[in-house]
Amino acid sequence: MGLGQLASRALLRSSRLTTATRTSHFLRTIVSTPELHNSEVAAAQSQPEPDLPKRNPVGGARIHFPNPDDAIEVFVDGYPVKIPKGMTVLQACEIAGVDIPRFCYHSRLSIAGNCRMCLVEVEKSPKPVASCAMPALPGMKIKTDTPIAKKAREGVMEFLLMNHPLDCPICDQGGECDLQDQSMAFGSDRGRFTEMKRSVVDKNLGPLVKTVMTRCIQCTRCVRFATEVAGVQDLGILGRGSGEEIGTYVERLMASELSGNVIDICPVGALTSKPFAFKARNWELKGTESVDVTDAVGSNIRIDSRGPEVMRILPRLNEDINEEWISDKTRFFYDGLKRQRLNDPMIRGADGRFKTVSWRDALAVVAEVMHQAKPEEIVGVAGKLSDAESMMALKDFLNKMGSNNIWCEGNGPNPNADFRSGYIMNTTIGGLENADVFLLVGTQPRVEAAMVNARIKKTVRATNATVGYIGPAADFNYDHQHLGTGPQTLIELAEGRHPFWSALSNAKNPVIIVGAGIFERKDKDAIFSTVVAIAKNANAVRPGWNGLNVLLLNAAQAAALDLGLVPESNGSVESAKFLYLMGADDVNVEKVPDDAFVVYQGHHGDRSVYRANVILPSSAFTEKEGTFANTEGCAQTTVPAVPTVGDARDDWKIIRALSEVAGAQLPYDTLSAIRSRIRTVAPNLLHTDEREPATFSTSSLRPEIKEKMDMAPFETAVKNFYMTDSVTRASKIMAQCSALLLKK
Amino acid sequence: MASTLKYVRVPPNSANMEEARKRVFEFFKTACRSIPTIMDIYILDDVAKPSQLRSTVASEIRKNAHVTDPKVIDMLLIKATEELSNIVEHAKQRHHIIGQYVVGRQGLTQDLGIKDQGNSNFLNSFYSGNYF
Ligand code: SF4
Ligand code: FES
Numbered sequence: 005m006g007l008g009q010l011a012s013r014a015l016l017r018s019s020r021l022t023t024a025t026r027t028s029h030f031l032r033t034i035v036s037t038p039e040l041h042n043s044e045v046a047a048a049q050s051q052p053e054p055d056l057p058k059r060n061p062v063g064g065a066r067i068h069f070p071n072p073d074d075a076i077e078v079f080v081d082g083y084p085v086k087i088p089k090g091m092t093v094l095q096a097c098e099i100a101g102v103d104i105p106r107f108c109y110h111s112r113l114s115i116a117g118n119c120r121m122c123l124v125e126v127e128k129s130p131k132p133v134a135s136c137a138m139p140a141l142p143g144m145k146i147k148t149d150t151p152i153a154k155k156a157r158e159g160v161m162e163f164l165l166m167n168h169p170l171d172c173p174i175c176d177q178g179g180e181c182d183l184q185d186q187s188m189a190f191g192s193d194r195g196r197f198t199e200m201k202r203s204v205v206d207k208n209l210g211p212l213v214k215t216v217m218t219r220c221i222q223c224t225r226c227v228r229f230a231t232e233v234a235g236v237q238d239l240g241i242l243g244r245g246s247g248e249e250i251g252t253y254v255e256r257l258m259a260s261e262l263s264g265n266v267i268d269i270c271p272v273g274a275l276t277s278k279p280f281a282f283k284a285r286n287w288e289l290k291g292t293e294s295v296d297v298t299d300a301v302g303s304n305i306r307i308d309s310r311g312p313e314v315m316r317i318l319p320r321l322n323e324d325i326n327e328e329w330i331s332d333k334t335r336f337f338y339d340g341l342k343r344q345r346l347n348d349p350m351i352r353g354a355d356g357r358f359k360t361v362s363w364r365d366a367l368a369v370v371a372e373v374m375h376q377a378k379p380e381e382i383v384g385v386a387g388k389l390s391d392a393e394s395m396m397a398l399k400d401f402l403n404k405m406g407s408n409n410i411w412c413e414g415n416g417p418n419p420n421a422d423f424r425s426g427y428i429m430n431t432t433i434g435g436l437e438n439a440d441v442f443l444l445v446g447t448q449p450r451v452e453a454a455m456v457n458a459r460i461k462k463t464v465r466a467t468n469a470t471v472g473y474i475g476p477a478a479d480f481n482y483d484h485q486h487l488g489t490g491p492q493t494l495i496e497l498a499e500g501r502h503p504f505w506s507a508l509s510n511a512k513n514p515v516i517i518v519g520a521g522i523f524e525r526k527d528k529d530a531i532f533s534t535v536v537a538i539a540k541n542a543n544a545v546r547p548g549w550n551g552l553n554v555l556l557l558n559a560a561q562a563a564a565l566d567l568g569l570v571p572e573s574n575g576s577v578e579s580a581k582f583l584y585l586m587g588a589d590d591v592n593v594e595k596v597p598d599d600a601f602v603v604y605q606g607h608h609g610d611r612s613v614y615r616a617n618v619i620l621p622s623s624a625f626t627e628k629e630g631t632f633a634n635t636e637g638c639a640q641t642t643v644p645a646v647p648t649v650g651d652a653r654d655d656w657k658i659i660r661a662l663s664e665v666a667g668a669q670l671p672y673d674t675l676s677a678i679r680s681r682i683r684t685v686a687p688n689l690l691h692t693d694e695r696e697p698a699t700f701s702t703s704s705l706r707p708e709i710k711e712k713m714d715m716a717p718f719e720t721a722v723k724n725f726y727m728t729d730s731v732t733r734a735s736k737i738m739a740q741c742s743a744l745l746l747k748k
Numbered sequence: 749m750a751s752t753l754k755y756v757r758v759p760p761n762s763a764n765m766e767e768a769r770k771r772v773f774e775f776f777k778t779a780c781r782s783i784p785t786i787m788d789i790y791i792l793d794d795v796a797k798p799s800q801l802r803s804t805v806a807s808e809i810r811k812n813a814h815v816t817d818p819k820v821i822d823m824l825l826i827k828a829t830e831e832l833s834n835i836v837e838h839a840k841q842r843h844h845i846i847g848q849y850v851v852g853r854q855g856l857t858q859d860l861g862i863k864d865q866g867n868s869n870f871l872n873s874f875y876s877g878n879y880f
Binding site for chain 2: 362363364623648652653654657660661664665669673
């Protein structure tokens with residue numbers, strides 16, 4: 005957030021001042037003009053050209069002028085900046101490159117103006133003004149560095165510290181605390197307070213957020229976050245004056261899938277992470293910028309590790325995907341990376357127990373069995389967490405072995421991979437903000453993709469967009485209309501008979517989101533064609549706006565479809581003699597024939613391991629470099645943060661090695677070679693961090709669907725938000741969350 | 749033995765390659781002579797034979813066969829003598845000796861027999877670790 009830079013900025017600024025004065029001294033000694041001997045004159049002469057190096061906006065902030073006529077000019081410390089009308093003084097200062105200290109102001113929350121730390125001096129105003137709440141007016145002369153502003157900050161710091169405990173040495177926020185930093189930069193060097201400090205009873209907010217309420221400075225960021233972003237009314241302010249407290253009004257937990265974010269926004273150590281409590285200091289941690297894989301959103305995260313251990317996960321700013329929030333699953337599942345790990349290749353012996361073997365032996369056994377199976381009996385399934393490189397390798401390998409029975413979990417029995425626009429989120433996550441009517445078909449974004457839900461929530465809050473939902477009864481944190489539970493409602497909408505149709509057809513930018521849970525239905529093509537018809541009638545797909553979206557469930561899905569992981573007509577596990585599961589844990593192993601040979605390549609001993617004959621340990625996403633495409637089709641790469649566990653290898657390396665042992669050697673030895681191979685199949689996966697829009701829209705190109713829709717209602721795709729894949733199922737924190745928070 | 753080695757002094761610089769060469773051979777002989785003591789104090793009988801250790805010493809010396817500057821050779825000899833006296837004085841522990849001179853750099857996986865010969869480099873590095 006750049007608040008840590010405050011101190012250094014303050015230092016910088018003062019050093020600039022000292023150099024300026026020193027220059028004038030220097031001038032005096034070498035130039036012997038009599039007037040310059042007088043220091044006052046020297047100062048006056050150096051004044052006219054004020055020392056104004058080009059300043060850069062804080063944190064690379066960009067200004068966007070919605071209407072060029074509305075630009076106004078203000079002066080920050082004498083430096084003129086052009087800003088759009090309606091910006092606050094604090095934002096103007098940021099654009100001028102001055103970071104104003106603040107506690108309660110947060111750019112994504114409403115303005116409270118109750119901490120008073122952001123006081124600045126404005127010419128002609130009798131008192132310092134709270135810059136976060138004051139709109140900038142044309143020609144305003146803002147002074148951020150004057151004795152009055154400094155004095156004001158010092159005074160506010162003194163008041164804040166009056167009731168703030170001096171427990172930095174035992175506080176988890178120590179080292180990354182706004183209050184600590186700002187009291188170093190702006191506070192007084194001594195205190196005058198001798199009375200007793202107040203103390204506040206800690207609140208129980210559940211298994212994720214630890215509270216030490218005595219440290220709270222009542223900035224109300226957490227309250228505003230809970231109501232505005234998370235959409236739960238659980239947190240609030242109780243009492244007045246020095247009795248003011250943050251709490252849940254009654255004894256209850258904070259039931260939100262975004263609750264972990266209050267840890268980040270709390271400027272002090274009042275709200276900290278419970279699982280991370282007393283585990284590490286932030287300066288011991290190594291941060292690795294990576295991508296989350298627990299859902300299809302691909303939230304940008306920073307993995308903080310110490311040695312071989314992932315200590316915590318924090319969000320990373322990405323305006324297009326997750327803004328600066330992440331879901332609780334993303335933030336807290338990391339303890340699952342330490343449990344149930346597979347670390348050695350293993351073969352199941354005759355007695356049904358696994359025996360550790362060397363890689364050489366394991367690969368030799370797999371290759372031999374594979375050659376005994378008929379090509380059409382070889383089946384490969386890529387798991388939810390697979391990266392594009394390993395899926396490419398697996399597909400190439402199985403094709404070389406003569407089989408084309410390969411698919412990715414969650415894409416259903418016969419996925420439609422022909423048109424990219426038919427399986428990605430065409431509107432983009434950021435684009436959802438322009439929508440005015442949402443129609444959610446068989447999807448519960450709150451549990452399927454919490455960050456997408458946060459965007460919808462944001463839009464609903466900002467523009468009063470209407471949300472219609474078709475599917476089983478579900479939990480929403482914004483106003484919505486429950487239109488129905490199954491395809492019947494879709495037909496009514498398509499025929500324009502449903503009351504919601506008027507809202508949808510009058511919408512300027514309608515958005516239809518279809519859940520990927522529908523992929524598993526037999527009649528999915530019929531459902532999709534009905535949805536396409538609705539979209540056509542509502543004019544949701546037109547040049548400049550594509551409002552027809554699919555919300556995927558898993559990190560691997562989009563890349564799998566891009567790479568064409570589509571099974572041949574009869575592909576299924578029932579007919580398999582040789583089943584290669586690459587991290588696939590949600591395959592129904594009961595349906596696998598008893599005489600089939602099952603190879604499980606993965607990092608966690610999860611469901612499929614019970615049926616596996618050979619285990620090949622691979623690395624988790626925190627340990628490897630891999631490409632993942634999120635639900636809007638944006639390719640991003642993970643970066644290894646910690647070393648692999650035991651004797652595990654990266655997924656694509658295992659397949660490459662196996663291919664050689666099996667005598668069908670794949671032609672790539674390095675990650676970049678695999679990527680050149682991917683370039684020939686799905687070049688969009690190589691344009692990392694950029695979203696490649698789909699070229700065609702499906703509506704006109706799709707074949708007519710003759711079959712009828714099954715009238716069975718839609719089902720819930722994600723039963724338990726906290727446990728969706730092998731890593732989260734191994735996590736103790738996620739288990740606690742499901743036990744405490746999902747209890748009805 | 750230990751006491752004699754303690755007082756080994758490296759004389760002033762060798763004047764030419766001939767002299768340096770002679771010193772290397774002398775060092776090699778000293779090292780070979782101390783091998784029985786080393787075997788004894790580090791209990792190496794069950795992991796190595798004296799001839800193995802001798803060839804290890806020889807190969808360590810051969811690693812620097814390309815050096816032609818007598819001054820550099822002298823410096824290397826000083827280091828070698830230091831290492832030898834450390835070993836002889838029991839300044840090291842058994843696993844140091846085993847790790848450095850018995851097992852060597854390739855580690856414990858020395859079964860690179862016939863079965864790996866037809867393999868690609870990729871597969872061989874795959875068997876030895878994930879990071880390559
Ligand atoms: S708990 Fe933290 S975020 Fe909430 S009001 Fe107190 S200081 Fe602010
Ligand atoms: S940041 Fe302006 S009053 Fe708190």
